[in-house]
Amino acid sequence: MLSERLGKELLYFDGGMGTLLQSKGLKPGELPEVWNLTHADELVDVHRQYFEAGSDIVLTNTFGANALKFHDSKYGLKEIVDAAVRNVKKAAALGVRDGREIYTALDVGPTGKLLKPMGDLGFEAAYEAFREVMRYGEEAGADLIHIETMSDTYEVKAAVLAAKENTNLPVTVTMIFDEKGKLLTGGDVPSVIAMLEGLRVDALGVNCGMGPKQMLPIVKEMMKYSSVPVIVKPNAGLPKQRDGEVYYDVSPEEFADTMEKVLEEGACVIGGCCGTTPDHIRAMTQMADRRPVHPPAAKEDTIVSSYGKAVVLSRKPVIVGERINPTGKKKFKQALKEHDIDYILKEGITQQDSGAHILDVNVGLPDIDEASLMQEVITELQSVTSLPLQIDTVDIKAMEAAMRIYNGKPMINSVNGKKESMDAVFPLIQKYGGVVVALTLDEEGIPATAEGRVKIAGKIINEAGKYGIPKKDIVVDVLTMTISSEPGSAQITLDALKGVRKKYGVCTILGVSNISFGLPCRPVINANFYTMALQNGLSAGIINPSSEDMMRSYHSFCALMNYDKNCEEYIRYYAGQTGTVAAGPKAALGQQAGTPGLSLKTAIERGLKEEAYHAAAELSKTQEPLEIINQYLIPALDAVGKGFEKGTVFLPQLLMSADAAKIAFAVLKDVLEKKGGETEKKDKIILATVKGDIHDIGKNIVKVLLENYSFDVIDLGKDVPPEVIAACAVKEDVRLVGLSALMTTTVVSMEDTIRLLRREKPDCKIMVGGAVLNQEYADMIGADFYGKDAMQSVYYAQEIFAKQN
Amino acid sequence: MDRRTKEAVRYLGYGNHAVDDGTLALIGDSFDELDQTAGRRIVYRIFDVLFQSGGCMEIGGFPVTSKDLGKNLRGCESVVVLGATLGPETDLLMRRYSLTDMAKTVVLQACGAAMLEEYLDEQQEEIRQEAAKQGLYVRPRFSPGYGDLSIRYQEMILRMLDAPKRIGLSMTDGNMLTPTKSVTALMGLSRQNIACHIRGCEACNKTDCMFRRS
Known part of the structure; x- marks a missing residue:
């Protein structure tokens, strides 16, 4: 069995296919998969040579065989996959003479299309395309599914899910990185590994894109993060061109030499990609000579990721932005009801700009289809921010829907010590991957003692283990209670925080602002409690990053504890500031206003946002909002519009004016609402x-x-x-x-x-x-x-x- | 004003009008941001071209029909087929600003286009120098969508270049390139140095275009 050998003994993949087929007459742009039927003998010949060179795992010639690419082929996909598997098996019968156990890997490459939101291929459509070929592959007798040359985490997620949900075969994945260690879609090594491990692939690694030398640093980084066996399949160097032909010039000996270094780094499965030949693979297998491998050690880092970024929860605390949540927010509730996704996205961007590392996403309201709204918001957020997201819901259906389409390894909020909760949430973590917030409460409620909460944390960690969910994927929330109604509760929370850190070594999280409910001047208590919690081992605070008080606590803590090297961040934020606290972003905007007295009309005509804000606020003290709109705003917009038509005002200016007018409108709308006035019903x-x-x-x-x-x-x-x-x-x-x-x-x-x-x-x-x-x-x-x-x-x-x- | 700023101003529809300071500042900021975030990737290969009658030709064995491209390539023996992109990072940046600042978004759009052209010019210069060593001259770039060259040839070009894998450049069902700030183009290589200094804009027969280079 392959899954029993992976990571325990050294295994060899085959080498390049495309380059060999080209030398046999395949033209650039021609579909190589068709050759499984039209040139079966040539293919069997190539596969046989790889078996003879020592390969244990040989890939079928099905790299581009999916329904999306095969729309213009006269051959059916099933026919092609059948033939491809048959060709490898036939080659094995001819080329394996030492009786070793070999494997036919169904080769699955990318669809060649970009997924939404950047492209037009839907996630489920990609899933369907992969599902079809994978089913055919299993039926035809493939021993594993090898997904390779992927440059998009989202596409690879669709492929892995398709494999896991529709076949019983082991799944291995290799991705294509550039020399900076990035995917073409921006992802880095830790983000890729976090997601793939979460999806429970059997092995993962890197292929194509570059030669073994250039790949070494990436292999090194992979070893640092991966807990599963690592596959390395380089090209025979970087692609070069001569007389219009692409070629690779690393010789078999040189290839083998560098692959030895790859083995020393800890790779468990090695092979070649573009430009490598049976000679390269032979030199490689002779060099390696079945030497023992060291299975990768289990890594302890708690990592959440998006398509482009991994956030590691370590000693330096991170900020989880709490603002995408309707609780207690009238405007947000209204935005949800009116399906105003832009409003939600802006909340996300504002928090990112304020310094959040992860965004909590809660869209729960009664009478709302939470599953579909959650999916939509997650997808849209991931098209404007690369921050990892925390899926926050009590609706298990919404949780699963969101986890499925999330691009990366999400944070999940939450599970608790009740059996019912663990039974529902853990299978999802097991399937899709994720770091889950564990609330220390159970059937008995919230324990009144720190010890009680620590105990429940232990129970949850233990139960998660039964699902194969490691401790690193649990972040414990020992719960913040309101001190005004429960005196002494802050101390319990802090003790519990320290307790779980000490006893289990897990990361922790807290919704901080609960502490001050019902008290005046809440930011004062919040910020101080936040500092205390950080000092007692809080890894992630769920806070409002636009709150200056909270951010001061955060930046000070990091500077004081030496998590902020040379106080660089602190200086960047606070250089040039005096010690007084600004009263929120709007006031800050007003303070910066340049030319006082500039009329609203002029401000809009010149496209000056801050001045427009200021002027509108000033005017609204003496005039009715509707009057202001009709006397200043509309005439200003008209004037700019006319100028645009005449060719004296240009598009950027027109839009700057529009943005300034928008800010003025918002000011006036607030005034109207405060006065209880009805805003006009709009067309x-x-x-x-x-x-x-x-x-x-x-x-x-x-x-x-x-x-x-x-x-x-x-x-x-x-x-x-x-x-x-x-x-x-x-x-x-x-x-x-x-x-x-x-x-x-x-x-x-x-x-x-x-x-x-x-x-x-x-x-x-x-x-x-x-x-x-x-x-x-x-x-x-x-x-x-x-x-x-x-x-x-x-x-x-x-x-x-x-x-x- | 540097060349790419001039180009960005043109893409914003200013024609011969002087650009205002506010917009100029936005252009400066946008280039700064793009310099930090935009990916720049290119892939190209050289293919033989065979001419047939009636604007038909074969490039690397693929049949292509376009009288305008035929004219552009007249006398060439081979063609550089290329694809280039500023990557998904640039799309992300524009999407993010389209929520909060439309003026910045249109300026980023124009600056992205100018940056891509500048990048292609640099790459073309390298290709020109390489070709010159072999006594070959390079013709101006010609892209699907110019004249009568259908944008349906995007698919062929992407496939010839293995562009999705090499630089992450792909297309939608409607033949639009993704990421959006991307270009594919053909450049003829010939033994004769024919004066053919027409660059993209002047080759177009839409003479009333507000973005036309004057």
Whole structure:
């Protein structure tokens, strides 16, 4: 059995395939997988040579064999996979003469497409593509699935899940790194390893991209983080070109020499990739000579990751941003109800800018489909921030849905000592991977003593072990109680914190601000308790990173405890500041205002955000908000719009003014709400970039301007199918839809959308815009209006609603 | 004003108008940020070209039909096929700003385009010097979407270059390159030094374009 040998004895993969097939006549761009059927003898020959050279694991020639790549092939995928497995087995019968146990690995490469949100391939669509080929592979008799040359953690997650959920085969994964140790999609070694170990792959490693020499530092880094056997499959050097041909020039001897160093680093499975030949593999196996391997030691680091970043919870504490949570936040609740995803994303970005390392995500509200909303928010957040996320929910369905589509190894909030909770949560951690927050409460409630809480932590850690979940993936929360109602509780929490650290050596987490509930001037208590908790071993505080008090505690603690080298961070934050505490971000904005007395109109016309904020706030002391809007705001916007039309104001200026106006509007809206005034019911407009189109900057420009003119924009995003747009128009009874397309190929989707809208919502007007469009084109596809620039769509919208209202 | 700043200003639609200080500051910030975050990756290979009749040709064995490309490549014996990208980091940066600062977003967009062109110019210069050693001259870059060269050739180009694997450059079902700040192009190699200094913009027959280089 392969899984019993992995990591216990040295095993050899085969070497390159593409280069050998090219020398046998395969053209660049031709699908090599078809050769399994058309040139079976050549393939058997290559495989046989690798077996003869000593390979234990030989890959099928199925690197690109997936439904997505094979849309233009006349051969069926099943047929190809069957033949590919058959070719390896046949070669084994011919080439293995020493009776050693060998394995046919189903080779699975990337789809060649970029996954959403950067590309247009959905996560589940990628999963389906992998599932199909993997099922065929198992049916055909493959012994393992080897997923390789992956440069995207998200795609590899889809592939591993497809393998695990649809086959019983061992799964090994190697990824392609560049010389800086990064994936093409930005991930680094620890983030990749954290995710793959979480997904419970049998071995992991690196292949392709570079030669063995360049790979050494990456192998070294992998050994530092990996607890599972490491695979190393380099190219025969870096690719070079001569007469238009790509070639690799590391000789078999040189290859073998460097692979010896790779073995010394601790690799357990070795082989070759592009440009390596049976000669390279023979030299390598002769050099290695089945020497004993040292299985990788289990690593103790607690790591959470996103696609691009790993956060290691170690002695230096980290900050978990608490703001994406509706509890006690009226505006946030409203945003959730109105499906205002942008609002949530901005909360994320603000926290990142304020210094958060991880973002807690809680979108739970009664009467909300939490699973689907959680998935949406996680996906969208991961398209604007590379911070790892903490999935915070009590709804197990939502938890699983989010863990499935999360790109990386998430933090999970939470499990507790109740049997029911552990039975539900641990299987998910076991399957998808994750670092889980363990609350020290159980069927008996929250223990009133530190010892009681420490004991429950032990129970949870013990139970997790039964699922194969290591201690490093548990972060204990000993619970913060409110001191105003439970005097003495702070001391218990601090003692428990120290207790779990000492007894189990696990990382800890606390929701800090609970401590001050019901007390005046809460930040004072919060910040001091935070410092005390840090001093007692808190690894991760769930706090508001925009709170200056909390951040002062954090930065001071790190500087004092020598976690901040040369106090660099501290100096960066506080150089030039005096000792007084600013009263929040808005006040800070006001303090910086440059030219006092600058009128609101001028501020907007010049696109000065801070001045616009200040001027609006000043004016609102003496004038009614609606008056201010009509007297200053709208005329300023009109003037800028006119200038844009005349060609005296340009797009960046138009947008700077729009952003300034937006800030002024927000000030006035706050004033209105405080006075209890009704904000006007606004006219709804749908905006969408049509299906197949992933460029949304034009649509976003139009959105900002329409919002300036008080329209209620329903932004459906990019790559939006016609049915979604039509359904939304019907449901929300929308009377104007704006569609954007960049290229000729996507104008077709625009036409489809218009046709569907005419049928489903005949009273709805449609305006179109985008680089490729003109009046003639717009007429041809049946649009009501062509907007040659963003201002035109504003004028058209005003015209439509003036008529209708 | 350096070349890439000038180009960014042009992409922002200023034409011959003077650029305002606010925008100029945004351009400076955007280039700084891009210099820090953007990836710059390129892959290229050289293929033989065979001309047939009626704008048809074969590049590396792949059939291509385009009269305009045919004109551009006239007299060439081979073609440099290339793909380049600023990577997903750049897309992420623009998405992030599109939530909070649209002015910055459009400026980043323009600066990204200018940066990509500058990068391609540098790479092209290296290719030119290499080619010169073999007595070959390099023609201006020609990309799918120029003239009558269909953007459907993106798929062929990406496949010829193994671009998804080599530089993480792929495309959507609608033939759009992903990451978005990416380019594919063809550059002819010929023995004759034909004066052909037309660069992208001037080769286009949309003469009323507001972004046209004057």
